[in-house]
Amino acid sequence: MPIDLNADVGESFGRYRIGDDEALIPLVTSVSIACGFHAGDPAVMRHTVELAAAHGVAVGAHPGLPDLQGFGRRAMRIDPDELADMITYQIGALAAFARAAGVSLRHVKAHGALYPAVAGDAALAEALVRAVLAQGRDLAVVGPAGSAGAVLERAARAAGLRFVAEAFVDRAYRPDGTLVPRGEPGAVIASADQAAARAVAIARAIAIASVSGAPVPLRADTLCIHGDAPGAVELARRVRAALQAAGTTLAPPA
Amino acid sequence: MPIDLNADVGESFGRYRIGDDEALIPLVTSVSIACGFHAGDPAVMRHTVELAAAHGVAVGAHPGLPDLQGFGRRAMRIDPDELADMITYQIGALAAFARAAGVSLRHVKAHGALYPAVAGDAALAEALVRAVLAQGRDLAVVGPAGSAGAVLERAARAAGLRFVAEAFVDRAYRPDGTLVPRGEPGAVIASADQAAARAVAIARAIAIASVSGAPVPLRADTLCIHGDAPGAVELARRVRAALQAAGTTLAPPA
């Protein structure tokens, strides 16, 4: 079974730089690109899409909340219809750069505070799915693996869209399959070796240890590297090497 | 020869309203819709595209400078490559709403300070044309009729794109075919009757009187109604009625 290795990229803005996309993109098999609401701007989007296209990496949209200052990480109460419109706008903007670069968008993944919001709220999940569906039946919806993504997965499948379950190799999980929130002790897996070991386990469908020690099984189609984290490039290199050493095929979701 | 009657619409933003699009859109044959940089937001864009689709009015993108506070009317020095990216972004965002509404974009027309900028500067004209071309050979480029649009027309035709020459029924022209700038005496034609008479003349390819009295011939494919002007709806009604009374067919550019 192949697995996808993905990164969130294109998060620079104007003169501001976040992430080393030139180094990171060649290491992954798909990328989710910021669309100008929480990060990214037209020039950054074009450049990032071209970079991904040049490396044969699958391109998806990473729409976020309209909050550049908060990097889309502040929870915001958004009306579902308005959210659908915001997602349509951002997918469309990125799709234009994809078209100019001769590639097609393959998936949509919500960013920041929107990620858990659409994964856990049926009305918001439905809004995202509706927006995605209107742009094409071949766009996959990416969301959290396990119980945390169940609401979004159900909405996507009900609409006939593929759901791509995502696990985080650098984040701790609770026994119930939800993430330990940032800020809580042990939430982040700092060791690249440990992250790589978890990547291999998840790729082989072997349960990993939750924060309590109890095993947590995570069925995932894609493994995420946070492009803006310090050490992201090194982490990606280790995870990629470990997966390849374990005989896993790296490939974007079919 | 049919002529197109167009309006700039979708210029509301959040709680802020500009223009009476519900009344205006049924009176014209094409609209240029703001794309969120100088005006418009995702919800307004969706609503405006749906409105145009419901009335069978041709939809185009109206990209502008990133300056909501200045309504895109402040001249800004933009690098041509960056301008191309901004236009790509805006066309894509609007195209997503068009796709969701089951229609296709038909043209691209620069807004505000960008309109004379791309019409008069070869590098900026080329940037716009390049951005449009990458989104589809069937998108027309709209620009000023006559000498004021010559640079843009040349760039569009060189790239194999259709150029749609636009005249303004409510603005005075100089003998050389350029507009009398806003702010100068007599720049705006306030009388709806006079505007309607000019519309009929232009549609029949009869020279109109320039601000000096000398006749100025204006070969135009489309006549513009400014949607944000007070009295825009009444003006559109009169112009439409006058053109129909004169036996002119109203239709979007072929």
Next chain:
Amino acid sequence: MPIDLNADVGESFGRYRIGDDEALIPLVTSVSIACGFHAGDPAVMRHTVELAAAHGVAVGAHPGLPDLQGFGRRAMRIDPDELADMITYQIGALAAFARAAGVSLRHVKAHGALYPAVAGDAALAEALVRAVLAQGRDLAVVGPAGSAGAVLERAARAAGLRFVAEAFVDRAYRPDGTLVPRGEPGAVIASADQAAARAVAIARAIAIASVSGAPVPLRADTLCIHGDAPGAVELARRVRAALQAAGTTLAPPA
């Protein structure tokens, strides 16, 4: 006992207009002016401060969430320290226009989704109070009258700041003194006569009828007119006339 009649003003932005401030400001005794985050821009702020100064109306800051598109009405999770900084920024910006116009700011009142947030959350209330205090001990804090404002009132008084209790003449109250949320039946008092009658009762410290019919006593120092509501000017005129006919003195909080 005098009472203050206040309005939220300065909510236009660029070419976008909200409210008829020219007509409304002469009818009230204090105004809260938007500071550019949810509404308002530098030119609008200057003009609005000058208008208030010309009419001898007390000027206060109306800081909001950084969300022009949502008019500051979308709830957003903000870190208290960051909120304090946002409020400091907005107070300072408005204070500069007040200084230029030769007047001083008299109060600070949170706008939109921030209004209930700072009224009901101790950490956010403390953040607002801290920001206000650092700009001057003579600035009053405006918040909801009754139980809904208790947390903010306590925080303000603990810091030695005056608290100005505000009641809404055009909104229905529950028996516990909290507002009936917008969107629920009967939330808005549409009749100007009824609003005027409530204003007189509140000014005389007579309990008004809650939405259930049970009386609700509201000790208020100021009565709010929403400047952006349709009919705001007419409502202000009626309320003002009714209060004057009842012998109430209209004056900004001492």
Next chain:
Amino acid sequence: MPIDLNADVGESFGRYRIGDDEALIPLVTSVSIACGFHAGDPAVMRHTVELAAAHGVAVGAHPGLPDLQGFGRRAMRIDPDELADMITYQIGALAAFARAAGVSLRHVKAHGALYPAVAGDAALAEALVRAVLAQGRDLAVVGPAGSAGAVLERAARAAGLRFVAEAFVDRAYRPDGTLVPRGEPGAVIASADQAAARAVAIARAIAIASVSGAPVPLRADTLCIHGDAPGAVELARRVRAALQAAGTTLAPPA
């Protein structure tokens, strides 16, 4: 004669970082702090003001054009009255953080494309001076030394404001005392040693070599280090050391 060493700081935004203000601020005697239009946000402004206050460094406002994406470096046509309002707003916002930190603003210096604009255009210079004057007669106006700053200097002095002439130790000058524009060959002095030598010469009122070799005398009160340039901290260290070795006193303008 003492000389001031200044840096442009506070240019981070949200999660985005520019410059190493913690290291740079202790090396200079005054700073110009971004005010949220082209860079900076409320949290960054508070932090930067506190940092400057802790190091006893004089604080000034660095207002810019409303263009975060272009970092305030794109020329934009702004109406002078509107510019005055934008500057008032930004000075006020920063002044509130200064007040909270127990310090006073000492100067105002335009940023980016606004710097040459107000230095060279009488109407814009007058607009800036008017905005500054309304906030206090003790605020100095910073602008280019020599002929490039003559228009602004005249406007400031006519209003009774102090003008602080600024020279750039890392930029080449033409024989007429204007800067060689960025992008032209030799515009930037990359060598820290050369920059330090120029700093010492300017501090001693010795003419430096212009780009043509001809000497150019530059009467300057302050020397600028660009905080966002790579190597800014090292450059500041060298310039500071060279000035001290030459027996020059470093101090903010009196």
